[in-house]
Amino acid sequence: MATILNKQHRGAPAPEATRTVLYLHLSSQPETEALAGLENWRVVRTHSITEACSALNQEPFQVALAHIGELSDEQRGDLERLVENAPPLNWIALIDAGHVKDGATSALIYDYFFDYYTLPLKDKAPYLCATLGHAWGLGKLREQEDELRRYREECQMVGASPAIRLVFSQIRKVAGVDATVLITGGSGTGKELIARAIHQRSHRRKGPFVALNCGALPENLIQAELFGHEKGAFTGAHCRKIGRIEAAGGGTLFLDEIGDLPLSLQVNLLRFLQEETIERLGGHETLYIDARVIAATHRDLEEEVKEGGFREDLYYRLNVLSIEVPDLKEREGDIELLANFFFRKFTEGRHHKVRGFSRRAIAAMNGHDWPGNVRELINRVRKAIVMSDNRLITAVDLGLECGGEQAVPTLEEARNQAERQVIRRSLRKAGNNVSAAAKLLGVSRVTLYRLMEKHRLPGPK
Numbered sequence: 001m002a003t004i005l006n007k008q009h010r011g012a013p014a015p016e017a018t019r020t021v022l023y024l025h026l027s028s029q030p031e032t033e034a035l036a037g038l039e040n041w042r043v044v045r046t047h048s049i050t051e052a053c054s055a056l057n058q059e060p061f062q063v064a065l066a067h068i069g070e071l072s073d074e075q076r077g078d079l080e081r082l083v084e085n086a087p088p089l090n091w092i093a094l095i096d097a098g099h100v101k102d103g104a105t106s107a108l109i110y111d112y113f114f115d116y117y118t119l120p121l122k123d124k125a126p127y128l129c130a131t132l133g134h135a136w137g138l139g140k141l142r143e144q145e146d147e148l149r150r151y152r153e154e155c156q157m158v159g160a161s162p163a164i165r166l167v168f169s170q171i172r173k174v175a176g177v178d179a180t181v182l183i184t185g186g187s188g189t190g191k192e193l194i195a196r197a198i199h200q201r202s203h204r205r206k207g208p209f210v211a212l213n214c215g216a217l218p219e220n221l222i223q224a225e226l227f228g229h230e231k232g233a234f235t236g237a238h239c240r241k242i243g244r245i246e247a248a249g250g251g252t253l254f255l256d257e258i259g260d261l262p263l264s265l266q267v268n269l270l271r272f273l274q275e276e277t278i279e280r281l282g283g284h285e286t287l288y289i290d291a292r293v294i295a296a297t298h299r300d301l302e303e304e305v306k307e308g309g310f311r312e313d314l315y316y317r318l319n320v321l322s323i324e325v326p327d328l329k330e331r332e333g334d335i336e337l338l339a340n341f342f343f344r345k346f347t348e349g350r351h352h353k354v355r356g357f358s359r360r361a362i363a364a365m366n367g368h369d370w371p372g373n374v375r376e377l378i379n380r381v382r383k384a385i386v387m388s389d390n391r392l393i394t395a396v397d398l399g400l401e402c403g404g405e406q407a408v409p410t411l412e413e414a415r416n417q418a419e420r421q422v423i424r425r426s427l428r429k430a431g432n433n434v435s436a437a438a439k440l441l442g443v444s445r446v447t448l449y450r451l452m453e454k455h456r457l458p459g460p461k
């Protein structure tokens with residue numbers, strides 16, 4: 001079994017071990033003296049590939065030391081499989097002198113290892129410590145990047161700013177428990193996306209995710225929508241209808257715009273949260289429903305409670321865990337990231353003349369206030385892709401700078417516009433005859449065809 005070593009100074013309290021390294025001892029020589037110098041490192045020692053495998057399965061490592069002596073072909077094959085298949089981490093080899101020139105081992109190190117040292121270390125020990133530190137730091141960076149990629153791939157959530165990273169870490173924490181969550185934040189900040197991400201990461205992920213916008217329906221309809229009704233419960237109730245709470249059984253119920261839920265229904269929802277039971281409208285049967293509730297609002301519910309518009313007991317019941325979503329303008333660096341993400345999403349697989357955003361457009365996006373947050377950004381990008389006549393989307397295309405005198409185009413934009421105009425004019429004048437138009441422009445036919453393609457101008461029929 002793997003054992004854990006915490007180095008302790010004699011007479012001094014043990015320094016807090018903040019970083020962990022896996023040590024795999026595959027040599028007939030004794031353990032390297034280097035381990036004694038790894039202060040502030042927690043060393044998990046293993047003495048075979050199997051032990052290393054099980055240690056790697058038990059906890060995440062950023063860095064591992066493999067102490068390599070003479071290896072049989074079988075051992076080398078096992079080591080290769082381990083470093084190739086283990087979760088991504090940086091391996092550093094410590095090789096007993098005399099085995100460095102072993103061709104197969106050096107090829108393995110060259111292919112898979114971050115660095116290597118020959119033993120005995122002697123005065124190279126501080127360098128090993130520094131290498132371990134770098135390898136660990138790089139591993140941490142990779143871990144963060146992996147997490148951002150996972151959010152992008154699994155939840156379609158994009159962002160790398162400190163503000164959104166904090167939200168990601170809160171999602172991770174609340175997903176692991178089954179309590180009610182209240183998500184607050186401006187309109188279009190991604191509250192529903194966050195609720196879905198919590199659901200996907202929770203043990204309920206195989207159950208349904210059912211959403212209801214409490215502000216979208218009149219009071220009488222919302223009650224039937226939430227709790228369902230029996231046949232004949234009211235005029236027009238021609239058959240039994242399952243409500244959203246019931247439909248969310250075994251999964252998650254997302255109540256958007258919870259601040260809009262009428263006071264008369266707040267008490268019903270509170271009863272469900274306390275007793276986990278409902279009765280369909282016009283029904284007498286009490287149904288037990290196991291659904292986790294996530295609510296969201298752009299309103300200040302605490303203020304609403306003070307003003308009597310929202311029940312205090314329901315507020316506390318919903319607000320067991322909370323996530324505050326930052327406005328887009330507070331997410332440093334994310335605007336460009338999101339704009340490019342949506343640009344790729346809307347142009348992928350289609351032939352579009354636009355290639356991306358001009359620098360001025362990016363500056364304008366960064367300077368904009370984004371009252372509609374991510375939803376507004378999506379709409380502006382989508383519209384600009386369709387409407388733009390340029391190769392690069394401009395601030396004007398995004399509706400972030402008015403045209404006319406104020407909007408000074410970049411030199412490239414101006415050149416492109418002028419080029420396009422003059423080609424169009426010459427083609428018109430030449431009755432769409434490319435050879436004649438090329439002559440008017442003083443360029444070859446081939447050049448004109450290339451320019452027409454660049455500006456997506458139709459050729460002669």
Ligand SMILES: Nc1ncnc2c1ncn2[C@@H]1O[C@H](COP(=O)(O)OP(=O)(O)OP(=O)(O)O)[C@@H](O)[C@H]1O
Nearest residue numbers: 156157158159186187188189190191192193374375
């Ligand atoms: N971080 C993000 N990455 C990618 N897309 C996002 C992100 N945040 C929000 N979106 C997208 O923005 C749009 C609005 O998000 P969502 O509906 O979750 O916001 P909301 O806060 O619930 O809005 P509202 O309060 O108006 O109901 C959706 O299309 C969503 O996919």
